[in-house]
Amino acid sequence: MEATYTQVRQGTIPPVVAARWALWTFVIVNLMIVEVLFLSAGTGQNGVLTVAKFFGLHAAVLMLFQLLLVARLPWLDRRIGMDRLTVWHRWVGFTLLWTILSHAALVVLGFARLGHTSMTKTFFSLADVPASLLGMCAAAVVVVVAVVSARYVRQRLRYEVWHGLHLLLYVALGLAFVHQLQETTTFSSSAPAKIYWWALWLFAFGALVTGRFVMPVWRNVHHRFEVAAVVLESDNVVSVHVTGRHLDRLPARAGQFCIWRFPGHNHWWLANPFSLSAAPDGRTLRLTAKAVGSTSAGLRHLPVGSRAFVEGPYGAFTSVHRTRSGALLIAGGVGITPIRALLEEESAGDVVVLYRVRSENDAVLVDEVRDLVADRGGRLHLLTGPRGEGASPFEPDSLRALVPDVTERDVYVCGPPTMTSAVLSTLRRLEVPQRQVHAERFGLA
Ligand SMILES: Cc1cc2nc3c(=O)[nH]c(=O)nc-3n(C[C@H](O)[C@H](O)[C@H](O)COP(=O)(O)OP(=O)(O)OC[C@H]3O[C@@H](n4cnc5c(N)ncnc54)[C@H](O)[C@@H]3O)c2cc1C
Structure with missing residues (x-):
């Protein structure tokens, strides 16, 4: 841990910052390439179809970016964390939905204007064209997945049911790929466009297959x-x-x-x-x-x-992100598990552990935690009491009373979502710098 702390002090870019920059650079470079390809391909048959093309190209980039966010690439995951990547995946997903719907609506409107017919008639005549039909099916799958991922529906579905439906997105991807391949506006608009789209699809699919399939299977065969x-x-x-x-x-x-x-x-x-x-x-x-x-x-x-x-x-809930020599580790209930593991990496001295449980009987692994804290000359506070009763030990004043130098420490928090949110809010109110705060929420989706 000390090594990581020293590196940060010597001015190395923190790992999370490096990973964010890498992702932003990826997004910006790809958007710039797509703008150039869009402009160099010239306008469509009318203004509406030109704008439709613009949305279609951006939908393709967003879709491939989505794959990278969930590819579980170790380099990104260890720096940013799967929980945060999943939150971004959710936001990009809803942006993708609106981009696809805009693309689809504008295509229908554009062709309706071109043929001087109604949008309904145009919709059905487009459905007769294989390339358009594939695009429509892909869009329909994305809409279904977006509906089941809306907070209201998601909370009412079993995780496995939601996850199974979510996997339909791979079908949408396949359909979208063939749709894009058959469309004359993307792959075949120019030689550079063809090279670019093939490279992007191969890169995104390669990352996904490697991170989600090849690496886990290889590791299990090997170990x-x-x-x-x-x-x-x-x-x-x-x-x-x-x-x-x-x-x-x-x-x-x-x-x-x-x-x-x-x-x-x-x-x-x-x-x-x-x-x-x-x-x-x-x-x-x-x-x-x-x-x-x-x-x-x-x-x-x-x-x-x-x-x-x-x-x-x-996960990124590790000492890789340490910035200070002192640590405050806060656990609620079974959230003690990663905290207990992190304690083993603590060097002597400056560690404080707050372990919140209803009663001492609920404090699992407490003997191990006690021994580890004692070995390191640190402090353990077992905070017992029913949830929501009496003053919370995680109110700013109580936390400062327990750990007066909290702003000088890295703070690791893991516990039930409500407790974790309460602690994070207190840390913000106490103005603990964001880069010193690390949380694991025990919730991904
Ligand atoms: C990063 C992380 C680390 C965790 N570490 C621990 C730990 O060390 N100890 C511990 O006791 N619990 C931990 N949990 C919580 C644990 O994963 C769930 O309690 C467990 O999956 C419940 O499974 P179940 O089938 O018994 O219960 P269910 O009743 O089937 O599920 C209970 C809840 O867990 C959710 N869930 C089930 N499977 C998954 C999944 N594959 N991914 C995300 N959510 C799922 C369900 O949506 C539901 O809300 C962790 C969760 C996460 C996200």
């Missing part, structure tokens, strides 16, 4: 993960120790999480994210899970020796 032990931590919390071959070569860090599948025990489509609850030691990985639904509740019955399929490690 052959299996359950080494299952330990009950409390009535409703269990730790699963997973071992495998060459685990010293798995680039995992304390604070990260993996997406776990236990084939043979759970349905193959059930994959759940759990943080590493101990720093990886090159021999085992450990997750500690609270029973929330059927998958997490069933982990206690995992047979020792059964296979595990592990995707990851993912």
Whole structure:
């Protein structure tokens, strides 16, 4: 940790800033290329169709940018974090929806004006043209996915149902690709346009296939993960120790999480994210899970020796982002898991841990946390009490009373969404610089 801290002090660009710049540069360079291609291709058959083309080209770029955001490329994920990338993916997704709808509406309007017919008639005659029909089908799939991703609907759907419907976007991508290929305005408008669009599609698809398929499959074949032990931590919390071959070569860090599948025990489509609850030691990985639904509740019955399929490690909740020598680690409930792992990386001295639980009995892994804090000469405050009753320990005055030099520390927060939001709001009010604040929300979608 000290090494990272020293690097930052010496003026190196923080990793998150470097990654943001890289992404912005990618977006701006591609938009500039698309503007040049658009201008050099000349106008369409009328003004409306020219604007429609403009929206169509931008929809294609946005769609490919979407793939990069969810490709789980380690370089981006470790710097920005999957949670933040997913939030951006959501916003770009809705922008894409409106861009596609504008493109579609303008195409119909443009051709209606050209043929002096109604928009309805034009719509049905366009549906007879294969290239347009493919585009319409792609747009329809995007609309369905956008509807199920709207907050109101999303909150009422099971994660697996929503995820299954979301995967339809790959069908939309395929349709959109062929639509773009058959359209005369993009791939075939000029030789540079052809080279550019082929390169962009190959790059985006290559990134997606590598990050989502090749790397996880290769890692699982290489490491052959299996359950080494299952330990009950409390009535409703269990730790699963997973071992495998060459685990010293798995680039995992304390604070990260993996997406776990236990084939043979759970349905193959059930994959759940759990943080590493101990720093990886090159021999085992450990997750500690609270029973929330059927998958997490069933982990206690995992047979020792059964296979595990592990995707990851993912996440930016690590010491890579340290900027100060002192750390304040705040955990709520089972949010202690990545905090417990991060503690192992702490050097002697300046660490304070605030662990919020209803009662001492709910404080899982507390003995391990206590020992680690003691080894490092730090301070642990076990903050007990029912949620929402009495003064919150995370109000600005209470937090400052517990940790007077909070603004001088890096603050790592992990807990239930409401607690995490409350702590983040307090840190803003206390004017803790944003670059010193690191949060894991236990929620991706
Ligand atoms: C980055 C991250 C790290 C986490 N680390 C831990 C941890 O260390 N310990 C712990 O106890 N919990 C952790 N969680 C929460 C944990 O993933 C869920 O509690 C667990 O997936 C619930 O699964 P279930 O099938 O038992 O419950 P369900 O009732 O099926 O699901 C409960 C909730 O979890 C959501 N969920 C289910 N599967 C997924 C998925 N694949 N991706 C995103 N959300 C999903 C559902 O939408 C639902 O809201 C973490 C979550 C995230 C996002």
